[in-house]
Amino acid sequence: MKIVVLKFGGTSVGTIEKIKKVAKIIYDYKKKKYQVIVVTSAMSGVTNELIKKSREISDNFSEEEYDVLVSSGEQVACSLIAGRLIHQGLKSRSWLAWQIPILTNGLNKNSRIDYINKNKILKYIKEGGVPIITGFQGINNKERITTIGRGGSDASAIMIAKFFKAARCIIYTDVEGVYTTDPNKLKKAKKIKVISYEEMLEMASLGAKVMQPVSIQDARLNRIDIEVKSSFINKPGTLITKRANIINQKIITGISSTLNDAKVSLIGVKDRPGVAASIFKPLSKNLINVDMVVQNISANGKETDLTFTIKSDDLNKTKKIIISNKSISFRKLLFEKGVSKISIIGVGMITTPGVTFRMFQTLADKKINIQVISTSEIKISVLIDKKNTKKALIALHKEFKLDR
Ligand code: ADP
Ligand code: ASP
Ligand code: MG
Secondary structure: OOEEEEEOOOHHHHHHHHHHHHHHHHHHHHHOOEHHHEEEOOOOOHHHHHHHHHHOOOOOHHHHHHHHOHHHHHHHHHHHHHHHHHOOOEEEEEEEEHHOOOEEEEEOOEEEEEEEEEEEHHHHHHHHOEEEEEOOOOEEEOOEEEOOOOHHHHHHHHHHHHHHHOOOOEEEEEEOOEOOOOOOOOOOEOOOOOEHHHHHHHHHHHHOOOOHHHHHHHHHHHHOOOEEEEOOOOOEEEEEEEEEOOOOOOOOOOOEEEEEEEEEEEEEEEOOOOOEEEEEEHHHHHOOOOOOOOOOOOOOOOEEEEEEEEEEEHHHHHHHHHOOOOOOOOOEEEEEEEEEEEEEOOOHHHHHOOOOHHHHHHHHHHOOOEEEEEEEOEEEEEEEEHHHHHHHHHHHHOOOOOOO
16 A cells, blocks of 8 residues: 655644644545555644744743744644544544654754654554654654754655655645745746756745745655645645656746845955955854855955845844954944845756846846845846835746746
């Protein structure tokens, strides 16, 4: 019998009614004689609430206790799903990560799944049971509960599919699949039938919340095909797979945008070897992720301007670190919160010249100023004023024929 892994996101288990729908989906797979392993996230909003509580208790809440606390929402969702399946006459039970166990390594809050012991779950499914496993959770070698980063139950599902050699791994969510851009932001967004791991990874890293980036890295490394589909509407979704399986590639596959970026500029920095390292070293030590970086060529050979972007949440911490950094000197420090990064993504751009020009021209025609640019082989990102995000999205979506 074939094993199928079904993952339900917080939006799919957000209410009791939705959990009943989810139970029906699971029931139908079971009736089709699949061996089903279910992975679930917490009911939507629950993890955010728990994080809020931790902040109210302490602005320096213990990271070990954070993981115990914020992973608890998954336990609730698991038992509700299992309870409904039992109500429908199936054999089912909840499995918390430590009971399996799902072993992780790395730091609290951002651990990675390293190993999953298959014995108990395999025995249970052979007996006809439907295991409902907590996503997002693991335990480390000190037997403490860990979590694997926000949105991490996607990665839990992929790793479970890997260890159990599942025939299929289906990510159920609140939209019908992966779209050319967030369908909740742009009505004209179109569902993508098939997308490569590389493009999905870029889209996810650049703001497409539908899949967590780490999960795509894990899927790509282990060559696991992922199906993304709706929990509410029974329609074909999106297949995420290797590039070789895809024909008829468009130049641009999708567009992602972020809203919570901030821009930091250091004006008149003394231009000497090692200055950039001196600026970024303490930021990296404090786990602040620096994204786009531009350094102007120094006109007089003595001074330069350096601009970079970070998450808005890290702005205050970044300010403090830069101001107290004795190893750098500069004339002025500028901060701006209202910026947004728009990225176009597609493997088609490797072989198609002129994509960069088309993107810049499209934005220029809409009088949208580009503040910072960064590129990779399959993506071009620009930083723009946040208030222009929607306008840029609409224009680029049309320019690269994603409306059709
Ligand atoms: P889940 O609760 O299932 O984990 P998420 O909220 O994490 O769901 O992800 C689904 C959401 O991702 C959608 O509601 C949608 O607004 C958003 N999203 C952003 N970009 C995209 C995209 N390119 N395609 C589909 N959904 C996207
Ligand atoms: N419940 C966790 C979160 O909100 C994990 C997930 O949703 O995948 O981040
Ligand atoms: Mg999610």
